[in-house]
Amino acid sequence: MSNAIQVTGLWKRYGRNPVLKGIDFHIASGETFALLGVNGAGKTTALECIEGLKAYDSGTIMVNGKMGIQLQSSSLPAHIKPMEAVRLFSKWNKAAINRSMLDALGIQEIEKKQYMQLSTGQKRRLHLALALIGNPDIIFLDEPTAGLDVEGKLSLHSLIRQLKAQGKTIVLASHDMAEVETLCDNIAILNDGNITFYGTAAELSDKIGKKYSVQIKTQQNVETVVTDDIGNTLLSLLTTLKEKGTKVLDIKVDQGTLEQHFMEIVRRPVK
Amino acid sequence: MSTFLYGVALQWKLDMRSKSLLITCYVVPFIFFLLMGGIFISIMPEMESTLIPSMIVMGVSMGSFLGLPSTLIETYASNIKKVYKANGVPLYLGLATMFLSAFTHQMIMCAIMVVLAPIIFDAALPTSLPLFILALAIYIAVSLSIGCILGLAVKNQAKLTMIAQLVFLPSIMLSGIMFPIDLLPDTFELIGEFFPASWGYRLMLNNGFQFDHLWYLLLVLFTAAIVCTLLLNRHKCK
Numbered sequence: 001m002s003n004a005i006q007v008t009g010l011w012k013r014y015g016r017n018p019v020l021k022g023i024d025f026h027i028a029s030g031e032t033f034a035l036l037g038v039n040g041a042g043k044t045t046a047l048e049c050i051e052g053l054k055a056y057d058s059g060t061i062m063v064n065g066k067m068g069i070q071l072q073s074s075s076l077p078a079h080i081k082p083m084e085a086v087r088l089f090s091k092w093n094k095a096a097i098n099r100s101m102l103d104a105l106g107i108q109e110i111e112k113k114q115y116m117q118l119s120t121g122q123k124r125r126l127h128l129a130l131a132l133i134g135n136p137d138i139i140f141l142d143e144p145t146a147g148l149d150v151e152g153k154l155s156l157h158s159l160i161r162q163l164k165a166q167g168k169t170i171v172l173a174s175h176d177m178a179e180v181e182t183l184c185d186n187i188a189i190l191n192d193g194n195i196t197f198y199g200t201a202a203e204l205s206d207k208i209g210k211k212y213s214v215q216i217k218t219q220q221n222v223e224t225v226v227t228d229d230i231g232n233t234l235l236s237l238l239t240t241l242k243e244k245g246t247k248v249l250d251i252k253v254d255q256g257t258l259e260q261h262f263m264e265i266v267r268r269p270v271k
Numbered sequence: 272m273s274t275f276l277y278g279v280a281l282q283w284k285l286d287m288r289s290k291s292l293l294i295t296c297y298v299v300p301f302i303f304f305l306l307m308g309g310i311f312i313s314i315m316p317e318m319e320s321t322l323i324p325s326m327i328v329m330g331v332s333m334g335s336f337l338g339l340p341s342t343l344i345e346t347y348a349s350n351i352k353k354v355y356k357a358n359g360v361p362l363y364l365g366l367a368t369m370f371l372s373a374f375t376h377q378m379i380m381c382a383i384m385v386v387l388a389p390i391i392f393d394a395a396l397p398t399s400l401p402l403f404i405l406a407l408a409i410y411i412a413v414s415l416s417i418g419c420i421l422g423l424a425v426k427n428q429a430k431l432t433m434i435a436q437l438v439f440l441p442s443i444m445l446s447g448i449m450f451p452i453d454l455l456p457d458t459f460e461l462i463g464e465f466f467p468a469s470w471g472y473r474l475m476l477n478n479g480f481q482f483d484h485l486w487y488l489l490l491v492l493f494t495a496a497i498v499c500t501l502l503l504n505r506h507k508c509k
Contacts, residue, residue: 051357053353053356053357068358069357069358071350071353071354071357073350073353074350074353074354075349075350075351075354076351076354077285077345077346077351078289078345079284079285079288079289080281080285084281084284087277088277088278088281088360089358089359089360091273091274091277092274092358092359092360092361092364093358093359114288127354130354130358131357131358133358134358134359
């Protein structure tokens with residue numbers, strides 16, 4: 001599979017402060033990729049360098065395909081109506097208006113409102129529609145579900161899956177780990193200007209070490225134990241309880257979440 | 272071309288929906304026109320021949336220095352610029368469409384004043400209407416070009432409000448529209464000469480369309496075009 005994006009040795013400084021310290025990563029064509037990091041880690045800067053919105057100091061960025069971009073902080077003139085923006089952007093991109101895409105995003109439902117009257121979710125949907133106007137091969141979504149309600153999130157996730165099914169490459173920056181885990185093939189974690197992890201969510205889990213949380217509810221209390229060795233821990237706990245004659249009411253076993261693994265990675269000092 | 276025209280037509284619509292444009296381009300200039308026109312004519316009846324250019328200088332200055340720059344700031348000092356850039360809409364589009372839309376609104380506002388002034392104040396119409404319209408178009412373009420510099424150079428509305436007044440007030444006070452410029456101290460008269468309002472006012476007077484009154488306006492227009500190009504490039508690189 002060819003790469004849609006290849007970033008090599010990317011450096012970006014704001015004044016004397018390096019924000020990206022020679023990062024390398026690639027995104028294969030057709031994959032859904034997430035760039036993760038705590039606030040201020042440099043995610044938006046990295047994406048804006050790739051998108052061509054920001055100049056960088058050194059390194060190379062190769063982009064293989066047409067880009068559609070939904071920015072983290074997007075805005076439009078206060079009095080513009082959604083369909084006017086769609087027409088303006090489609091004219092400049094010399095692209096036909098895709099009615100089914102607009103229907104899927106519910107743009108026609110809000111066409112009579114002015115931009116300033118739209119809710120956060122409606123604005124996000126409009127900006128996504130604008131990003132998709134030129135039928136791009138690579139779609140950048142920076143915090144696409146921030147501020148959306150559950151229904152809005154689910155409908156956006158469904159749209160992202162449809163885009164992936166059409167062979168689009170999707171680059172996501174998000175704080176929502178459940179979203180990333182559900183949608184993405186690969187993730188990269190940006191920490192202090194460096195990529196500290198690149199791979200799948202399963203590989204991240206392996207790297208951190210599988211931690212299980214075992215919760216045992218008895219008549220007397222609820223006890224939680226965190227362990228790497230689920231088999232022996234369970235056996236030992238149950239044996240102890242049996243010897244004491246304690247009646248077990250419930251047992252829950254949770255594997256660590258991507259969120260826990262992510263926090264583990266970002267807390268580690270960068271080598 | 273049709274894409275560009277769509278942009279201009281859309282900007283015209285957006286301006287019509289904006290209350291700030293309605294106020295700076297129509298409401299306040301017309302209130303000033305009705306109020307000051309009445310006062311001027313009653314205390315200085317000889318002003319009937321200069322009333323139309325005077326009121327136009329006031330209206331155009333207000334729309335150009337207080338109206339257009341705030342619309343430009345809405346686009347160029349915000350994330351709208353980024354959205355345009357990210358989605359293949361050229362950065363000059365906003366400037367060009369806002370300029371043309373504001374130009375059209377100002378021409379309409381001036382046309383209404385030219386029609387109403389003789390009816391309400393018995394003001395004299397320009398002796399040569401074609402030359403007057405040409406002078407008016409040049410003066411509006413020059414004023415708007417300065418408004419474009421303000422809108423592209425200033426980064427927020429609060430600063431713009433202060434800086435725009437530094438251009439607007441001397442344009443009104445020192446251009447000779449309120450009282451004859453000869454009554455001003457020499458220093459103020461000299462300062463007034465820096466502002467296009469003085470030159471535009473003289474250009475619009477009867478028999479005023481002469482190169483002596485025109486060259487400075489053309490120089491300002493040319494310089495402003497270069498400055499706007501540089502400012503747009505700066506916005507592009509940011």
